[in-house]
Amino acid sequence: MELVKKIELLIEKYFAAETTVAEEQELRNYFSQTDVAPHLQAYQPMFVYFSTEQQESYSKTVSLKPRRKKYLAWISVAAMIAIVVSVWVANPFQPNNLGTYEDPEIAFQETQKALEFLSANLNLGIEEIGHLKEFEQAKNKILKNN
Structure with missing residues (x-):
């Protein structure tokens, strides 16, 4: 129950753009579990998406040749x-x-x-x-x- 209160506070801070990177990682870790509080399950797809998309990377090389104007x-x-x-x-x-x-x-x-x-x-x-x-x-x- 104490963990759920902490997660609720972190969600409020997250939407106010006041969380640190560590707090956001804690939110992603919590929502990647299978046993999420029922009233917080609406946020689970968003944080799971963030966790999976964070692992993606662009593998092609980008050439940064300056164009003459x-x-x-x-x-x-x-x-x-x-x-x-x-x-x-x-x-x-x-x-x-x-x-x-x-x-x-x-x-x-x-x-x-x-x-x-x-x-x-x-x-x-x-x-x-x-x-x-x-x-x-x-x-x-x-x-x-x-």
Whole structure:
């Protein structure tokens, strides 16, 4: 009876992804026996399957030859052409327009606007990094290494 309680606790831990390799081996050993508690027999095929499939192996050799990716070079060339064309279309040969202001007050106000815009976007980026950290923590809980 004590063994059955221990197995029930291990099953709960197993489905919560909190078991160790030794505990999982104990579960496989228990369910490979013929005398399993009646209310736990539903789990027996799963653990027996895991035990038998663990013994299988792939015997053929796998060649890991790197493939040359010629299309990547062309993608980078196309990207550079797109950047050059977009810069030329946005600012076609305007040497006199240097983006300077005659009035220092207007220059100061425009600089403040630009820095506020930059600050707002940086704050959004910092929030996104926080979301990425939360995602990373959740992923590590799900894909826990044993």
